[in-house]
Amino acid sequence: MRLIATGLLVVMAVSFLAARELATLFPHPAWGFVIAFTEAAMVGGLADWFAVTALFRHPLGLPIPHTAIIPENKDRIADTMAVFLRTNFLTPAVVARRIHGFNLALAAGHMLIEQRRGIQSRLREGAANLFADLLESLDQEQFGGVVKSGLRKQLAKLNLAPLLGQLLQTAIADKRHLPVLEGLIRWAALTIEANEDLLRQIIHQRANTLLRWTGLDDKVASAVLDGLYKLLAETLVVPDHPIRAKIEEGLETLAHALLHDPEMQERVTRLKDEVLANPAMAAWIDGMWERTRAGLLKAARNPQGLMSGGLGVSLEQLGKTLAEDAPLQFMVNRFARRTLVGAVSRYGDEIVRIVSETVKRWDAHTVTDRIEGAVGRDLQFIRINGTLVGGLVGVLIHCVDVLL
Structure with a gap:
């Protein structure tokens, strides 16, 4: 022109x-x-x-x-x-x-249904490729640093104690703590069984000379072990066992302290800060970011593959x-x-x-x-x-x- x-x-x-x-x-x-x-x-x-x-x-x-x-x-x-x-x-x-x-909800529903059925428009395909290109073009160190720094800041601002207290209180009320408690009891029994020889040796070393000379130390060790096995078995099968009651009472006390005790909340906050400052935590966040980035790239490059599994079925149902x-x-x-x-x-x-x-x-x-x-x-x-x-x-x- x-x-x-x-x-x-x-x-x-x-x-x-x-x-x-x-x-x-x-x-x-x-x-x-x-x-x-x-x-x-x-x-x-x-x-x-x-x-x-x-x-x-x-x-x-x-x-x-x-x-x-x-x-x-x-x-x-x-x-x-x-x-x-x-x-x-x-x-x-x-x-x-x-x-x-x-009608944003209707449009989102139709999009999810179409994605599941393989009806992918050029616009959506282009948007997925654009997102992948953008993610790949960003400087990994700089962008990753921003993401990881933001995650650490959010974790640092999180008031963890009341959250844990609420979760524990809800779990106790819904009896969801029972499988965990029973699992711990079984773990304790298996641990004792796996280390029975070591426990017998400890009892033998602590017994006095007279018991060892008469051979009663073996009987004492067997009695102690049998008593432990019996106690754990009863705790496992008896719903109202006193040990169960004590454990649940301790859990309820812990939940209340997490919700209302400033000293307990401060201890949890200090523990959280120590964990966040640990190099192992930094390595875990780095690995989580890399896995997340790789997953996003994979999903963006192959959106139909993402929609083909159980997630796709769930999203299609959500779309309907x-x-x-x-x-x-x-x-x-x-x-x-x-x-x-x-x-x-x-x-x-x-x-x-x-x-x-x-x-x-x-x-x-x-x-x-x-x-x-x-x-x-x-x-x-x-x-x-x-x-x-x-x-x-x-x-x-x-x-x-x-x-x-």
């Missing part, structure tokens, strides 16, 4: 010169109209060329005031764009109005429920609207700041190229229109001059 606009301007200039020569050689009133058209077209074309060029650079490289407007004012343009986006798009009222009639259950759709849509509106209200300024800071980081050449690439074609039409309209105005002026 730039070549066409420039070519049209050159044609007008050549035509003007040719018309003047021909008017000298072959005088005729019509040449006045041709000269007026081409002359005014050159003026209009040159004026619009200057105006369009002045937006992006200095015309002919000359530092004329108020030229190269976009590169000279890119920071102000960036701030203006941010304010425009914030005012006209990222406001709670605009977002709420825009998504009011959108979302697509068919109107009350559930209402609840999900209401939650989504409130979440989006809340996010815009809280983070709208941060979102537009990304736009502003990104544009400010671009150099003047990058800003010029990107904006000119977006609207340059239309600007060249302005040059073409200016050339033609200028010529028509020149003819009109010449007509008025001839008539008067």
Whole structure:
């Protein structure tokens, strides 16, 4: 388009010169109209060329005031764009109005069903590949460090003691602690059985000389072991055994202390901080991040494989429920609207700041190229229109001059 606009301007200039020569050689009133058209077209074309060029650079490289407007004012343009986006798009009222009639739950349900059945659009496939490319392009050390640092901060802020207390209290109330308790009792019996020779040797060493000389130490050891086996067996099979009661009482006391005892909560917090500061914990977080990243990449590169197993069946069932259950759709849509509106209200300024800071980081050449690439074609039409309209105005002026 730039070549066409420039070519049209050159044609007008050549035509003007040719018309003047021909008017000298072959005088005729019509040449006045041709000269007026081409002359005014050159003026209009040159004026619009200057105006369009002045937006992006200095015309002919000359530092004329108020030229190269976009590169000279890119920071102000960036701030203006941010304010425009914030005012006209990222406001709670605009977002709420825009998504009011959108059934997000129904769309999500259909998407899950289609994914399970292998109906994957190019848009979703492209989005999955884009996510994978983005994840691979990010610096592993830097991005991973941000993720792992954020995880550690969230764990450090977590008040663990009340959470553990609530979990323990709920487990006791629902009798979910019984399998764990019975497992511990069985583990204790198996441990004693596996180390029976060692226990007999300890009792033999602690027995006095008389017991060893008479051989009663073996009987004492057998009696102790038999008593332990019997005690553990009774504890395992008798629901109201006193040891069980003592253990449950201890668990209830621990749960209450975790919920209400500041000293116990402080001890749990110190223990949590020590665990987080341990190098082994750091290695575990590193490994967890690498496994998570690898899993995300695998899922993004092969979304259909992810949907083919039990997870796919579960997601398909979830999709059917979302697509068919109107009350559930209402609840999900209401939650989504409130979440989006809340996010815009809280983070709208941060979102537009990304736009502003990104544009400010671009150099003047990058800003010029990107904006000119977006609207340059239309600007060249302005040059073409200016050339033609200028010529028509020149003819009109010449007509008025001839008539008067």
